[in-house]
Amino acid sequence: MWRSAAKYLLNNRIYRNGMQKLLTGQNALCYPLQEVPFQGCRQHTPAALKINMLISAVQQVEAFDKQRCITVHWEDGSHSLYPYVWLRDNCQCPQCFLPSAKARKLPIKDLDVNISAEKVILTDSKISVIWPDQHISEFDPNWLKTRCFAQSTREQKQKDLFLTDRQNWGSELQIPSASFEEVLNNDEVAYQWLCALRKIGFVRLKHAPTEKGQVAKLGKRIGYLRLTFYGLTWQVEDKIDANNVAYTSGDLSLHTDYPALHHPPGVQFLHCMKQAEVGGESEMVDGFHVANLLRQLNPEAFRILTSVLVDFTDTGVDYCNFSLQSKHRIIDLDHNGRVVQINFNNATRDSVFDMPVEQVHPYLSALKDFVDLMYKPENMVTFKMEAGDILTFDNWRILHGRRSYSSTNGYTRHLEGAYANWDETMSRLRCLEQALYGNK
Numbered sequence: 001m002w003r004s005a006a007k008y009l010l011n012n013r014i015y016r017n018g019m020q021k022l023l024t025g026q027n028a029l030c031y032p033l034q035e036v037p038f039q040g041c042r043q044h045t046p047a048a049l050k051i052n053m054l055i056s057a058v059q060q061v062e063a064f065d066k067q068r069c070i071t072v073h074w075e076d077g078s079h080s081l082y083p084y085v086w087l088r089d090n091c092q093c094p095q096c097f098l099p100s101a102k103a104r105k106l107p108i109k110d111l112d113v114n115i116s117a118e119k120v121i122l123t124d125s126k127i128s129v130i131w132p133d134q135h136i137s138e139f140d141p142n143w144l145k146t147r148c149f150a151q152s153t154r155e156q157k158q159k160d161l162f163l164t165d166r167q168n169w170g171s172e173l174q175i176p177s178a179s180f181e182e183v184l185n186n187d188e189v190a191y192q193w194l195c196a197l198r199k200i201g202f203v204r205l206k207h208a209p210t211e212k213g214q215v216a217k218l219g220k221r222i223g224y225l226r227l228t229f230y231g232l233t234w235q236v237e238d239k240i241d242a243n244n245v246a247y248t249s250g251d252l253s254l255h256t257d258y259p260a261l262h263h264p265p266g267v268q269f270l271h272c273m274k275q276a277e278v279g280g281e282s283e284m285v286d287g288f289h290v291a292n293l294l295r296q297l298n299p300e301a302f303r304i305l306t307s308v309l310v311d312f313t314d315t316g317v318d319y320c321n322f323s324l325q326s327k328h329r330i331i332d333l334d335h336n337g338r339v340v341q342i343n344f345n346n347a348t349r350d351s352v353f354d355m356p357v358e359q360v361h362p363y364l365s366a367l368k369d370f371v372d373l374m375y376k377p378e379n380m381v382t383f384k385m386e387a388g389d390i391l392t393f394d395n396w397r398i399l400h401g402r403r404s405y406s407s408t409n410g411y412t413r414h415l416e417g418a419y420a421n422w423d424e425t426m427s428r429l430r431c432l433e434q435a436l437y438g439n440k
């Protein structure tokens with residue numbers, strides 16, 4: 001029967017999955033124009049590389065019935081705990097797991113949450129667990145190591161999966177830029193584009209053809225675009241009877257797009273095909289940076305904007321007729337209190353204001369303080385798009401604005417825009433990383 005703290009043979013085997021080269025390829029970093037591209041990418045080690053560098057040699061495995069877990073002692077002196085129930089839940093055998101889909105077959109109803117291992121065997125390449133019903137689960141030490149439950153391992157793994165490390169910026173930002181053509185045709189450049197889009201939140205692509213259809217190509221590069229009531233792509237022009245303030249020649253104050261949706265688009269593309277002669281400058285602000293400044297400078301305003309829900313509305317006809325209503329906190333925090341999303345377009349903020357009357361003044365004054373902070377010159381980047389530029393930015397993080405322009409007959413400013421989701425964008429980033437720098 002089971003011996004508690006049974007010790008198994010020492011194993012000197014070192015597991016390596018073929019080390020991958022760092023970002024040293026010819027196109028890994030390019031410096032088109034005088035701008036500095038991809039600061040976000042330079043320090044970024046591909047997640048797969050980090051995993052490959054783990055040398056998961058097991059020295060010893062112990063099984064503890066009391067704690068209902070096994071302890072794996074690694075050769076570097078560290079150790080990891082793995083609960084029996086998790087090991088059974090994650091059995092990789094073909095009965096419990098479908099390798100072609102990399103998905104679990106074992107349903108929770110068949111999982112004995114109080115299960116104990118009958119035997120744990122360490123061979124030179126794997127850890128085998130024999131369960132009381134003689135079912136055998138085999139685990140690769142590398143696979144186990146990357147799933148270690150230690151907080152530091154989990155934190156690193158989550159950072160690698162979701163690229164949550166951001167680089168704050170203000171007016172000093174050197175706008176990351178890349179060639180549109182290279183993003184489409186070179187995987188390393190595409191990978192670095194997406195890394196910078198994640199880390200800095202904003203990348204300008206240069207020299208796109210000045211005709212419609214280019215943002216659709218970016219959508220294809222990622223996978224697909226996000227359809228909204230404004231269409232799969234949309235034309236930003238001065239329109240008669242505009243169904244959105246964006247479709248006028250007026251000023252657009254700093255905003256994120258489409259808070260009238262409960263799940264606003266994560267990524268936005270704006271392609272300039274024709275720029276106005278006078279006006280039409282762009283303004284960009286790092287909303288996470290400004291929100292964190294507000295937290296320090298005006299904690300009460302920060303508390304209000306991170307807790308009170310406001311209504312947004314958008315009604316009209318475009319792709320088809322629509323009547324949207326939503327509620328958002330202007331600043332969304334995660335469970336750790338970190339800023340994760342800004343939802344703010346003053347044009348679509350509803351006049352229906354769902355709060356006790358005495359909260360109206362404090363609310364609007366908190367909002368004004370936040371907006372005033374955004375417009376401080378040290379927090380804002382101002383520039384004028386040129387025909388052929390495509391701004392790509394994190395619409396959950398960056399607030400963007402446009403100065404009014406003069407619209408003259410026969411010479412109209414014309415942008416084409418489109419949205420993508422962050423899920424699909426991050427998926428493309430991970431697939432590119434995998435293809436370029438190896439296995440996960």
Ligand code: OGA
Nearest residue numbers: 236246252257400401402
């Ligand atoms: C928009 C927008 C910016 C511009 O259409 O939502 O922000 O420069 N446009 O016209």
Ligand code: NM2
Nearest residue numbers: 230244246257258259345
């Ligand atoms: N457009 C540009 O929130 C918004 O209404 C932003 C959306 C019309 C697709 C503008």
Ligand code: ZN
Nearest residue numbers: 091093095096
């Ligand atoms: Zn199994």
Ligand code: ZN
Nearest residue numbers: 255256257400
């Ligand atoms: Zn916009």
